[in-house]
Amino acid sequence: MEAVRSQFPLLKREIAGRPLVYFDNAATSPKPQPVIDAVIDYMARYSANIHRGKHTLSEEASDAYENSRSKVARFFNADRAEIAFVRGATEAIHLVAGGLKLRPDENVVGTILEHHSNILPWSSRCEFRAAPLGPDGLPDLEQAERLIDAKTRLLTVTHTSNVTGAVVPVRAWVDLARAHGSLILIDAAQAASHSDIDAQALGADFLVVSGHKLFAPTGIGVLIGRREALEELQPTPLGGGAVSLVRGDFSFEPRDLPWRLEAGTPHIAGAIGMGAAVDFLTEIGMGPIEQRNAELSRLLYERIGTLEGLTPLGSSAGVARAPILSLVEPTGTLTPDYLSRLLSDSYGVMTRGGHHCAHPYHEQAGVNGSLRLSLHFYNTEEEVEHTARALEQLLAMVVPRGP
Amino acid sequence: MTESPPRLRAGVECVAFSQRGLDGKPFRWNFVIDYRTGRRFAVSNLEAEIFAAVRRCGAEATPDRVRHEVRVGSGLTASDEAIEGLVASLSRLCLLAEPEESAEPLGPRQGTNDRETYESLQRDALSAFFERVVGEVPYYRDLLGDQEPPTSAGDLSRFPIMNKAALRAALPKLQPDWLTEEKHSVRFLSSSGSTDDRTQTLHLTDELSQPYSMGFSALGLNPATDEFTIAYLIPPICSGTECHMDMMLPYTRRVTPSGRLLYLNSFRDPSTVSDERVDAVLDELEGFAPSMLAFDAAYAAPVARRALATGRRLPSVKAIITSYGVSSSLHLDLLKKAFGVPVHDMYSMTEAGPIAGSCAEGAYHVFSPCLVEIVDEEGSPVAPGEVGRLLVTTLENKLTPLLRYETGDFARAAVDRCSCSLEHTDTFASLEGRISDAITDTRGGRVVARAVDTAVAADLVDGALQCYQLVQGADRGYRLLVVPGEAYDADVEAALADRLRGLLGGDAALAIESCRSLPPSTNGKYRLCYRER
Numbered sequence: 001m002e003a004v005r006s007q008f009p010l011l012k013r014e015i016a017g018r019p020l021v022y023f024d025n026a027a028t029s030p031k032p033q034p035v036i037d038a039v040i041d042y043m044a045r046y047s048a049n050i051h052r053g054k055h056t057l058s059e060e061a062s063d064a065y066e067n068s069r070s071k072v073a074r075f076f077n078a079d080r081a082e083i084a085f086v087r088g089a090t091e092a093i094h095l096v097a098g099g100l101k102l103r104p105d106e107n108v109v110g111t112i113l114e115h116h117s118n119i120l121p122w123s124s125r126c127e128f129r130a131a132p133l134g135p136d137g138l139p140d141l142e143q144a145e146r147l148i149d150a151k152t153r154l155l156t157v158t159h160t161s162n163v164t165g166a167v168v169p170v171r172a173w174v175d176l177a178r179a180h181g182s183l184i185l186i187d188a189a190q191a192a193s194h195s196d197i198d199a200q201a202l203g204a205d206f207l208v209v210s211g212h213k214l215f216a217p218t219g220i221g222v223l224i225g226r227r228e229a230l231e232e233l234q235p236t237p238l239g240g241g242a243v244s245l246v247r248g249d250f251s252f253e254p255r256d257l258p259w260r261l262e263a264g265t266p267h268i269a270g271a272i273g274m275g276a277a278v279d280f281l282t283e284i285g286m287g288p289i290e291q292r293n294a295e296l297s298r299l300l301y302e303r304i305g306t307l308e309g310l311t312p313l314g315s316s317a318g319v320a321r322a323p324i325l326s327l328v329e330p331t332g333t334l335t336p337d338y339l340s341r342l343l344s345d346s347y348g349v350m351t352r353g354g355h356h357c358a359h360p361y362h363e364q365a366g367v368n369g370s371l372r373l374s375l376h377f378y379n380t381e382e383e384v385e386h387t388a389r390a391l392e393q394l395l396a397m398v399v400p401r402g403p
Numbered sequence: 404m405t406e407s408p409p410r411l412r413a414g415v416e417c418v419a420f421s422q423r424g425l426d427g428k429p430f431r432w433n434f435v436i437d438y439r440t441g442r443r444f445a446v447s448n449l450e451a452e453i454f455a456a457v458r459r460c461g462a463e464a465t466p467d468r469v470r471h472e473v474r475v476g477s478g479l480t481a482s483d484e485a486i487e488g489l490v491a492s493l494s495r496l497c498l499l500a501e502p503e504e505s506a507e508p509l510g511p512r513q514g515t516n517d518r519e520t521y522e523s524l525q526r527d528a529l530s531a532f533f534e535r536v537v538g539e540v541p542y543y544r545d546l547l548g549d550q551e552p553p554t555s556a557g558d559l560s561r562f563p564i565m566n567k568a569a570l571r572a573a574l575p576k577l578q579p580d581w582l583t584e585e586k587h588s589v590r591f592l593s594s595s596g597s598t599d600d601r602t603q604t605l606h607l608t609d610e611l612s613q614p615y616s617m618g619f620s621a622l623g624l625n626p627a628t629d630e631f632t633i634a635y636l637i638p639p640i641c642s643g644t645e646c647h648m649d650m651m652l653p654y655t656r657r658v659t660p661s662g663r664l665l666y667l668n669s670f671r672d673p674s675t676v677s678d679e680r681v682d683a684v685l686d687e688l689e690g691f692a693p694s695m696l697a698f699d700a701a702y703a704a705p706v707a708r709r710a711l712a713t714g715r716r717l718p719s720v721k722a723i724i725t726s727y728g729v730s731s732s733l734h735l736d737l738l739k740k741a742f743g744v745p746v747h748d749m750y751s752m753t754e755a756g757p758i759a760g761s762c763a764e765g766a767y768h769v770f771s772p773c774l775v776e777i778v779d780e781e782g783s784p785v786a787p788g789e790v791g792r793l794l795v796t797t798l799e800n801k802l803t804p805l806l807r808y809e810t811g812d813f814a815r816a817a818v819d820r821c822s823c824s825l826e827h828t829d830t831f832a833s834l835e836g837r838i839s840d841a842i843t844d845t846r847g848g849r850v851v852a853r854a855v856d857t858a859v860a861a862d863l864v865d866g867a868l869q870c871y872q873l874v875q876g877a878d879r880g881y882r883l884l885v886v887p888g889e890a891y892d893a894d895v896e897a898a899l900a901d902r903l904r905g906l907l908g909g910d911a912a913l914a915i916e917s918c919r920s921l922p923p924s925t926n927g928k929y930r931l932c933y934r935e936r
Contacts, residue, residue, distance in 0.1 A: 017572055338591040342603050345571040393575040396583045397605055 004284065004378050007032040011378075016348035021383045024350045026162050026190060026324050026374030028212045031273075038276035039217060039269045049265055051241065065268050068275025069258075075278040076192075076207070076224055078199040084223045084230070084261035085271045089189035090117040092208035092223035093156075095261060096185055097121040099233025102153060109147045109182075110156045111139035112364055113163070116357040118156055118187045126153070130360065137166055137314040145176060154183040154205075159191035163358050163372065164314030165297060165324030167195065174203050183229060189213055189221075193376065194293055194322040196286035205229035211270060216277035220270030223261065230257050239263035284377070292377040296323040296384070300375060303388045309395040313370055323375035326356070328367045333398040336369040339391075343371075347390040349383075410461065412437075415498045417446065417454040437498060443771075444496065446489075452479050453489045518820075521827045526555055529774065532798045532806075535579075540804060542576040547806075556774050556829070557784070559807060564782050564794060566809045567600035570754065577803050578605060589802065594753035595926040600811065604754045604803040632663045634693040634718075636684065636703050637727065638927025639669040654687065665691050673702045674870055674886050674920040681709040688718050696723045700730035700738060700746075701870065701929040707734075707741035708869070717742055724749050724760075728928050729836045729852045733860045733868055750834055752810060755797045759831065766821040767814070769829040772799040776807065777816045777831055787818045790835050790851060811838050813851050842875040842934045845908030852931040858906040859883070859899060859931075866890035870921050873903070873932040880912040887917050 005011055010030040013020050022030055042064060048057035050065045066080075073080045086092045098121075102108070107127035110118060114130070122128040129152075131144035139157055148155070155177040160167050170186050177184035185206040188197055193214045199207055206229060211220035225233075235242055235254055242263035245253040254260040281289065300323050305312040313326040329339065340353030352372045355362050362369060373387065417435050433451035435444045446454065456472035469490070473481050493499050533552040536543040546563065553559050570577070582589075588608040594601050657666040667684050670676040684706050696703070696718075703723075710717050723738055723746045735746050750767060751757040758775065759767040769775045774796040777785050785791035793814040797805045813835035821830050836852025844850050855873050869886040876882065883903060885891070896915055904911050923929050 017568070333589055334591065338593065338603060341593055341601075342574070342591070345601065345603060346574045397575060397578050398589055 001378070001380065005380075007034070007280075008378060009033060009036070014348070015344065015350075016346055018348045021347075021349040021379075021386060023373045023375055023379065023383070023387065024352050025193075025376040025379075026213070026356070026372060027352050028218065029193060029215045029376060031217065032215055032277070032280050034280050035215060035217065035273045035276045039273045042269050042272050047269075050268055051259075061268055064272045064275070065266070068271045071275040071278050072222055075282060076197055076199045076209075076222075077201070078224050079227065081257045082199070082225055082227055082230060084225075084258035085266050085274075086221050086223050086261075087219055087267065088210040088212065088221035089187060089208040090121075090210075092206075092221055093118055093121045093185065093187070095223055095236065096154075096206050096208075096225075096233065097125055098236040100153060100183075101234055102126040106151045106153050107147075107149070108154045108156060109144055109152055111144065111158070111168075112360050113139055113161050113166075113168075114156070114158055114358070114360075115162055115187065115189065116359065117189075118158060118185075119360070122154075122156070127151075132364070133314075136319055137164060138168055138319060141172055141176060144173075145180075148176075148180050148182065152180065152182050154185060155180075156185040156187065158187040158189075159197070160188075160194060160322050160324075161314070162190045162324065162374075163326050163356050163361055163370070165321040165374075166314060167191070167320040167322065170204070171202065177205075178203075190322065190324075193281065194290065196290060199224050211274040211277065214274070214277050215280055216274035217267075217270045219267045220274050222274075227257060230261070233261070235260045235263070237263050241265070289377045293323050293375070294320075296375045296377070296379060297321045299381060299384050300325050300373065303384055304373065304391065307388065307391055307395065309399040310391065313365055313367070323379070324372065325374075326370040326372045328370050329395070329398070331398065334394060336371040339371040339394065342394055343387065343390055347386070349387050349390060410499060411458055411493070412498055415493075417451050417458070419451065435493075435498065437496075444492075449479065449481060449485060450489050453481060453486055454493075457490065457493070518827045522555070524771075525774070525829075528771075528798045529553055529556060529559075529796075532796070532804070536804050536806065539579040539581060540577060541580070542573045543804075543806065545576075556776075559774065559776060559796065560778070560783055562807055564778075564807045564809055565805065567602050567811065570602050570604070570803075570805070570808070571600075574603065574605070574803070579801065582802065592753045595928070602754055606800070606802050610799075610801065630694055632665075632691070632693045633695040633697055634665045634667055634688060634691055635697045636667045636669060636706065637697070637699050638702060638923065639671060651683075658691075665693065669702060672920060672922045673705050674922065676705050678709060681705050685710060685715050685717075689716060692718045694721055696720050696742070698723055698725050698738065699727040699928070700725045700734035701923065704734040704737050704870070707737045710741050711737075720744055722747055726751060729834050729856065729931060731856050731860050731870065731929075731931055733856075733863070733870065748834070750812075752795075754803065754808065755795050755805060755810075756800070758795055758810075762821060762823045762825060764821050764823050766817060766823070766830045766832060767834065768821065768823075768825045769831070771828070773797055775814075775829060775831060777814050782807075785816050787816050788832070790815050790849075792838065793831070793834075812836070813838055813841065813853075815853075836931065840930050840933045842873065842881075842932050843879075844906065845879070845911050850906060850932070854906060855932045858902045863898075864890050864895055867892075867895045870929070872921055872930065875932070875934040877935050880914070881907060883913065883915045884918050884921055885915060886919065886921055891917075 008030045010022060011019060042061065046057045046060040048061045050058065050062040069080055069083050069085065073083045086095060102125040104126055107129055108122040109129045109131065110122065112130045112132055119128055129147040131139050131147060134140040155173060157168055157170060157173045159170050174184050183205045185208065186202065186204045188207050189210040190213060191197060192209045197207070205226050207224040209222045209224065212218040240263065242255060242260045243252040244255045301312070305325055309329060310327045311330055313328065328336070336353030340351045343349040343351050354369050356372055415435065415437050417433060419431050419433050431448065433446045433448060435446055435454060453473055456469055456476055459476060460468050460472055470483065470486060473479055473486055530552055537547050553562070590606055590608050590611060591603055592606060593603050651668050657668070658664065665687065667687055670680055709715065720742060722744050723742060725735070725746055725748045730748070738746055745763055748761040749757055750759045755773060757770055758773045759769045761767050776794040777791040778794055779785050779791050790813050793810045793812045794807045795805060795810055796807055815832040815835055817830045817832045820826050833853060840852050842850045859871055859873070860868070866888040867890045869888050871883060871885045874882045874884060881903065883899060899915060900913060903913055907913070
């Protein structure tokens with residue numbers, strides 16, 4: 001573990017007089033040295049635009065960029081043509097929503113568990129119908145099916161909740177979409193670094209990923225799609241790089257996939273960094289990462305999820321989870337914001353307080369925000385224990401032990 | 404009983420506070436408070452009733468009438484001696500009205516809390532503080548357990564200074580043992596981090612509002628009266644994060660249920676705020692008609708400027724309270740000119756509450772729940788008139804008590820005692836700016852924000868500048884960023900260059916750049932100077 005941890009320069013920082021504990025992986029992951037090196041190498045040695053240049057640096061940059069696409073394709077078991085680099089999952093969903101030319105009288109069926117980024121791109125274009133959660137804290141598939149009608153163009157669901165860490169059995173959602181002739185989009189922003197995702201096996205029409213939650217730089221992500229589904233998308237936006245020809249009457253010929261979906265100069269450094277990130281994960285192995293995260297998740301729920309004075313959100317036995325735990329202090333004295341600040345400033349533990357871009361979920365849970373601890377494979381049992389003791393100390397200040 | 408009818412002076416009230424004792428039983432504290440001087444006197448329940456009777460009698464408070472009012476009106480069995488004793492005490496404490504109304508304004512006569520008594524009370528409070536924190540707060544028990552208690556405020560210099568990092572690290576251990584043993588209503592507060600290091604502190608909910616009332620009362624303002632209404636115009640940032648203040652919330656969501664406090668809709672950048680937004684503030688000020696204003700001067704400046712330019716009627720207020728750091732005299736002068744009232748600065752911080760307020764003479768009077776030290780780098784008191792780090796000791800905070808807490812601000816030690824009615828209190832001459840904002844001159848000497856403001860803004864041509872910021876570059880060069888006013892011209896610019904070279908050194912590499920706007924820092928506060936890192 002120390003060998004892995006030593007690759008994260010961020011973990012060498014000290015806050016509150018001790019090495020920091022980074023429990024905010026669901027917001028963004030720390031960057032390992034290979035990713036940093038890859039980005040710096042591009043910036044320092046061959047910083048040039050891709051595809052359209054003929055000089056040495058441009059060719060080197062184009063090679064590195066396309067090589068990253070290949071790496072990402074292999075990582076998700078997709079075809080190169082099915083990988084479009086985008087800014088992140090939010091832009092990927094917008095690319096699909098805009099490309100489908102949704103009409104206001106059509107609808108998209110999703111769930112109450114979704115991130116704002118998997119609600120607003122749809123609700124701003126058509127009706128968005130949200131399936132409620134079942135008693136197990138997972139989106140209720142039967143209720144979702146009742147929401148589907150002839151006007152339903154697409155089903156969408158998060159693979160892994162960014163609030164509760166619950167892993168949704170997305171294969172059943174793909175089957176449901178197929179049964180009703182709808183398209184399906186899986187939001188894998190949170191899942192991509194936690195689960196071994198095989199795009200071919202999953203069979204979803206669209207899969208969206210944010211690089212920065214996958215140990216890659218910010219501002220990069222991918223839209224992964226079935227070739228036929230991507231072909232159906234009207235490319236938006238259009239611009240340089242997305243077309244092969246613009247005629248005198250301004251009509252144009254779109255380029256092949258995936259470039260038609262990548263108008264303008266892309267985030268080249270980010271894409272190269274993402275290639276390095278998937279290399280980093282591949283070297284460790286997604287199998288061992290999944291196993292490690294399952295252990296951390298169990299420890300997180302057993303040690304911190306059971307602390308007296310805190311209530312976990314969406315807690316339910318028997319549900320597979322990424323090591324993500326959201327908590328509320330019911331008296332309201334320790335608001336999520338204060339808990340997060342106190343953990344940071346007095347104990348060096350980085351967490352997140354707020355709604356985690358999931359207002360509808362928090363509203364149905366009847367809470368005004370939560371404290372989220374989100375771990376990843378490099379986190380340690382000692383860090384969990386340190387955080388648990390910190391929370392116990394903080395709770396002792398506001399929740400007396402006596403009668 | 405005194406010969407003249409005992410009539411209470413305006414601004415003198417008797418206030419009761421309920422508390423629960425260590426035995427769990429409730430009891431009542433009564434205080435006669437002189438809001439004009441900030442003095443408080445504990446009185447018994449019987450004396451509180453006699454006081455109320457005197458109050459009810461008003462101008463008709465003949466001895467017989469007071470006796471009648473006490474015995475019949477209140478149904479109390481109070482002896483003549485008790486009644487006369489209290490009235491005599493009120494007289495000795497100058498709490499009775501002068502024969503003539505014109506003699507009412509504060510003067511040396513009200514300063515009966517002589518220095519000797521003040522210091523004696525301060526020693527008692529410090530002794531009680533030390534005993535309390537060593538006895539019940541683990542952090543201080545570990546740190547100071549074997550040390551002799553301080554004998555006076557001047558004796559504090561032998562104790563360690565607590566900085567913000569230490570506060571953050573020790574927060575749980577800074578709470579008293581009894582906190583975890585019974586239920587208390589507590590609240591966390593988070594500082595904005597304007598001195599570079601944000602902190603979280605824990606407070607008893609009951610204690611949170613009281614110090615601010617005391618802060619006002621120490622400035623001679625009585626927040627307990629129905630006439631006291633206050634409008635705030637402050638940065639739209641709370642605890643270092645965005646808050647609702649710039650979102651044009653409806654009036655009903657910004658006024659307190661009592662209707663006595665209004666948060667005006669604020670704005671992100673006072674240097675670019677539109678006339679329409681400022682007019683909306685002026686409309687609300689006119690409608691709300693507050694008796695007091697509490698401003699961040701940089702945010703209020705556009706309001707004052709607009710009112711002066713358009714001839715808008717401004718509410719007739721008693722005073723303006725500024726806060727939120729060292730204000731530029733550009734802005735303070737503008738506020739005085741527009742509103743025509745005194746501007747008092749209240750120095751407070753989240754961790755400690757209100758610490759001091761400036762009087763009409765400009766001196767900062769330390770509020771009695773605090774002790775202030777101004778020290779050099781070694782933690783020893785600086786000489787009178789010198790600038791040093793400001794430390795505060797909070798004598799009354801039950802939770803998160805602070806001993807020699809490094810505020811992150813510079814202040815100038817007083818030279819003489821203030822001549823105002825609060826002359827008996829501890830004072831310091833001025834706030835000089837945040838330590839983190841200080842720059843250096845070409846010889847490496849420290850230059851604080853107040854010195855920069857004096858150089859740039861003092862006696863400057865009226866209307867020459869709207870705001871400014873002096874930035875010291877990493878290369879030790881200086882840039883004065885100015886948002887020019889209508890009177891800005893080449894002469895002003897040359898004068899500014901001369902003044903700044905006088906401050907920074909004749910060989911200072913200085914550029915003056917005109918800007919259309921100067922945004923505040925991310926925490927919403929303005930910095931008059933800072934050094935690029």
